[in-house]
Amino acid sequence: xxxxxxxxxxxxxxxxxxxxxxxxxxxxxxxxxxEVHAQVSAQSKLFSGASAAYGGAPNAHVSLIDAGMPGMLPxxxxxxxxxxxxxxxxxxxxxxxxxRFDRKNYFYPDLPQGYQISQFAHPIVGEGVLNVDCxxxxxxxxxxxxxxxxxxxxxxxxxxxxHATYVDLNRSGCALMEIVSKPDIRSSxxxxxxxxxxxxxxxxxxxxxxxxxxxxMRADVNVSVRKPGTPFGTRCEIKNVxxxxxxxxxxxxxxxxxxxILEDGGTITQETRLFxxxxxxxxxxxxxxxxxxxxxxxxxxxxPLQLDQAWVDAIKASLPELPDAKKQRFRAEYGxxxxxxxxxxxxKDSADFFEAAAKGRDAKLVNSWMTVxxxxxxxxxxxxxxxxxxxxxxxxxxxxxISNGTINGKIAKEVFPRxxxxxxxxxxxxxxxxxxxxxDTGLIEQTVDALIAANPDKVEEARLxxxxxxxxxxxxxxxxxxxxxxxxxxxxxxxxxxL
Amino acid sequence: MAVDANxxxxxxxxxxxxxxxxxxxxxxxxxxxxxxxxxxxxxxDIDGVEPMTSAVETTLxxxxxxxxxxxxxxxxxxxxxxxxxxxxxxxxxxx
Numbered sequence: 001x002x003x004x005x006x007x008x009x010x011x012x013x014x015x016x017x018x019x020x021x022x023x024x025x026x027x028x029x030x031x032x033x034x035e036v037h038a039q040v041s042a043q044s045k046l047f048s049g050a051s052a053a054y055g056g057a058p059n060a061h062v063s064l065i066d067a068g069m070p071g072m073l074p075x076x077x078x079x080x081x082x083x084x085x086x087x088x089x090x091x092x093x094x095x096x097x098x099x100r101f102d103r104k105n106y107f108y109p110d111l112p113q114g115y116q117i118s119q120f121a122h123p124i125v126g127e128g129v130l131n132v133d134c135x136x137x138x139x140x141x142x143x144x145x146x147x148x149x150x151x152x153x154x155x156x157x158x159x160x161x162x163h164a165t166y167v168d169l170n171r172s173g174c175a176l177m178e179i180v181s182k183p184d185i186r187s188s189x190x191x192x193x194x195x196x197x198x199x200x201x202x203x204x205x206x207x208x209x210x211x212x213x214x215x216x217m218r219a220d221v222n223v224s225v226r227k228p229g230t231p232f233g234t235r236c237e238i239k240n241v242x243x244x245x246x247x248x249x250x251x252x253x254x255x256x257x258x259x260x261i262l263e264d265g266g267t268i269t270q271e272t273r274l275f276x277x278x279x280x281x282x283x284x285x286x287x288x289x290x291x292x293x294x295x296x297x298x299x300x301x302x303x304p305l306q307l308d309q310a311w312v313d314a315i316k317a318s319l320p321e322l323p324d325a326k327k328q329r330f331r332a333e334y335g336x337x338x339x340x341x342x343x344x345x346x347x348k349d350s351a352d353f354f355e356a357a358a359k360g361r362d363a364k365l366v367n368s369w370m371t372v373x374x375x376x377x378x379x380x381x382x383x384x385x386x387x388x389x390x391x392x393x394x395x396x397x398x399x400x401x402i403s404n405g406t407i408n409g410k411i412a413k414e415v416f417p418r419x420x421x422x423x424x425x426x427x428x429x430x431x432x433x434x435x436x437x438x439x440d441t442g443l444i445e446q447t448v449d450a451l452i453a454a455n456p457d458k459v460e461e462a463r464l465x466x467x468x469x470x471x472x473x474x475x476x477x478x479x480x481x482x483x484x485x486x487x488x489x490x491x492x493x494x495x496x497x498x499l
Numbered sequence: 500m501a502v503d504a505n506x507x508x509x510x511x512x513x514x515x516x517x518x519x520x521x522x523x524x525x526x527x528x529x530x531x532x533x534x535x536x537x538x539x540x541x542x543x544d545i546d547g548v549e550p551m552t553s554a555v556e557t558t559l560x561x562x563x564x565x566x567x568x569x570x571x572x573x574x575x576x577x578x579x580x581x582x583x584x585x586x587x588x589x590x591x592x593x594x
Contacts, residue, residue, distance in 0.1 A: 051569050
């Protein structure tokens with residue numbers, strides 16, 4: 001909830017022609033800025049010692065501070081401060097050594113204090129940038145305005161009783177990092193990729209678990225539309241969008257809604273809207289006109305937060321390799337294409353899996369087995385890499401068997417499903433099921449002799465077209481149960497036919 | 500800065516304080532007196548003076564990230580006018 005000013009500094013990108021949305025009166029450009037709430041992966045809350053774990057019995061993870069009891073005083077969690085700084089450093093952002101907590105005042109049943117402790121005027125992290133790989137292959141820089149620390153609210157449950165709302169404060173007081181972008185995003189696809197890239201970054205940094213099902217990452221998406229070359233239009237804020245796909249759907253729906261209103265001669269009212277995942281539509285949240293008068297003021301219970309530059313430097317020195325750097329290294333070290341490297345580093349688990357399997361092996365072959373066969377199976381069964389029945393070590397062993405000629409690629413595709421079923425080492429499966437490649441030329445030579453004797457027409461054909469040996473290879477594969485080595489087959493055929 | 504009855508009505512509503520209509524004028528007068536004192540304070544030249552954030556020279560204490568509190572749902576809802584199954588129960592809030 002940040003007021004953005006100085007339009008000239010803000011308006012620095014133009015959409016590509018193919019990103020424009022066609023309307024009845026011409027093309028429209030979509031403008032998006034996002035505020036992402038990422039829950040800090042802490043054990044306890046931002047200002048109390050109650051558990052920050054997801055779920056739990058109603059009001060079990062609540063201290064008297066989180067319940068807003070009179071006389072209770074907040075004490076700041078050092079780990080949460082460190083994670084905000086880490087996230088800022090990961091975005092190459094300015095770390096503010098002096099920041100301050102403010103009270104944001106509003107009344108709602110799940111906010112027992114009557115205010116949220118947030119950072120309004122002096123956030124802990126200032127301007128940075130996130131480079132986002134887009135589907136077009138283009139990498140766009142999305143500027144970060146700020147990151148501040150704040151408390152989460154509790155949870156209101158409206159469907160347990162037709163006449164009452166139930167309130168659970170377990171989430172109340174959990175630490176959130178609000179990561180605010182500048183309005184540099186120009187399409188639903190860019191918005192979705194920004195959210196995905198930011199999630200990957202916080203997971204690399206370990207500052208947020210990125211678990212969208214548990215609400216660890218939620219986006220408020222600000223959308224407006226304009227005719228290209230004109231100033232920004234009035235924006236609407238779509239609250240609490242909790243998946244990459246919904247971000248894209250919400251932006252598309254909201255842009256179309258605004259375009260229809262404007263083309264009918266109407267005007268856009270700046271308002272907060274909700275995205276309904278069932279209908280794919282956004283709708284207005286009914287709110288009083290003064291609902292956004294938050295009357296911020298410095299929280300008198302908390303002194304300003306002052307950081308040592310040496311402490312910040314130590315955090316910086318402890319940062320892991322980040323996605324951008326890893327992508328460059330994967331290209332240089334393993335010879336991967338920009339696309340393949342981007343797919344692998346998009347998720348820390350896949351990057352780690354790949355590296356464990358590819359070390360000292362044919363990295364491109366590992367990449368292809370991992371992204372085509374393994375990811376294909378995982379996607380089909382709606383599983384993540386963490387649940388993979390095939391470990392990185394086993395996948396690497398399979399590639400070894402192909403590389404050293406023990407089996408060919410075709411047999412490997414039979415071995416792979418058996419690895420998924422049994423979890424056994426590929427060599428064990430190959431030996432148990434007698435799948436070793438036939439490199440004994442004796443059997444192959446005998447088969448070729450028999451084929452030559454029985455098929456003089458094919459012999460003639462092969463002599464005319466020595467490059468078209470598909471029929472011969474097929475016959476030999478059939479005769480050897482698919483276990484013949486393609487290299488050996490070709491050699492024997494050519495020798496026997498005198499090609 | 501002077502406040503009028505309308506401002507008082509609005510601030511009272513934001514703070515969820517019920518003030519009868521006939522009290523608003525009187526309250527506006529009281530608030531204006533307080534704001535007058537603030538205006539007097541504002542006359543003091545504080546150029547180059549750091550804002551005082553604490554009466555004693557001290558820094559913000561920080562705590563380690565350990566779970567040391569919670570598991571007291573009964574105590575948490577003990578004073579609530581209504582509760583059920585460990586939840587606070589409040590009048591229906593419709594979004």
